[in-house]
Amino acid sequence: MGTVRVAVLAGFEKQVRLLQGNPDKILRANGFKPEFFTEFEADDVVCYERVERLLHAAAVATDCPHFAARLGTQQNINLLGSISHLMLQSNNVGAALMELTDHLLLHVSSGATAKLHVFGEHASLGYYSSSETGLRKQSDELAMSQSMVVMKALCGEDWKPTRVNFCHGPPDNLRPYLKIFDTTVFFGHDRTEIVFPKTWLELPILQTDPALNMILRTHINQLEENIPQDICARIVQLIRELLPVGSCSTETVAERLAVHPRTMQRMLREEGSSFSELLESVRQEIASERLRNSDMSIIQLSDYLGYADNTAFTRAFKRWYGATPMQWRKSVNTGG
Secondary structure (H helix, E strand, O other): OOEEEHHHHOOHHHHHHHOOOOHHHHHHHOOOOOOHHHHOOOOOEEEHHHHHHHHHHHHHHOOOOOHHHHHHHOOOHHHHOHHHHHHOOOOEHHHHHHHHHHHHHHOEEOOEEEEEEEEOOEEEEEEEEOOOOOOHHHHHHHHHHHHHHHHHHHHOOOOOOOEEEOOOOOOOOOHHHHHHHOOEEEOOOOOEEEEEEHHHHHOEOOOOOHHHHHHHHHHHHHHHHOOOOOHHHHHHHHHHHHHHHOOOOHHHHHHHHOOOHHHHHHHHHHOOOOHHHHHHHHHHHHHHHHHHHOOOOHHHHHHHOOOOOHHHHHHHHHHHHOOOHHHHHHHHHHOO
16 A cells, blocks of 8 residues: 655645635544644655545535645645755756656655656656545646646746646536646546646756765665565556556566566566456556546547457456446446
8 A cells, every 4th residue: 555755735734724624623534633744744654545535535525626736736846855855956857857757656655656758849747646545536636736836846937837637537617727727627638647848858957966966866765775665566557657658568567677577477476466467457447447537438448458459348347347337437427
């Protein structure tokens, strides 16, 4: 089960009060002490899925569906802790974002991945959570508003994205999202990401100190050495990254791990698992999440998950849930 630094909830109590809510009541109802934010430091960790449930509860209690997106706008790049310091000592914005994607594990352990993509004249900072709560809407929106904060810290307050994409379905009221992100916002997309002109990647970061960069890098390397290595969690992350680009094979994943495919399979056997089991699990989780929270068609979802055809996907889905994807989606959406 993934964890995330407490810093991700910075400003939670203030935001609830601004929306006429009672933070103590919301915290207590979700298994947190009212003194949570005074007893724990920013670098302490909390269960990722508990954070998602807390954000969802706050959104319901304050009647503010975009609570998490709003919360993120009130934070700053320091929420990333040591990673933020290393980013600010990078040569340019592109290098800083690579530091974020390379070291995100220090901020979110086995709970999420970030990826920098460059395509045509644009770049995107994408985010994917492995949460199974069904409440990813809140954590995705928080991640994207925090990405806005990070980009403005690196590029200046004049920076703005070309568009923002979310995997989940559209809200009843789009206007708060247009105000928060100051750009076009799309829902039901393949990826949760913030898109911007790639020219920003070359923007230099001023007042960098090579000596300080080296000290920070050494510190972060020491922190990462203390993180328990979970081969299954790492392969699940890679499967999630590679499925959308159509190259999720045993060989490709093993190459990303810098091991021989047979070595990877042996490591998985020692953990009581296999590549096919992990692939099946990821496909099942993504399929149910997309059918529940997006308007993605069955054909699109089948392609996204890497099935040879729609029939193969439907057959697998019936094995998981005893119903076709269309029947399951209708049942979930109607509460049947």
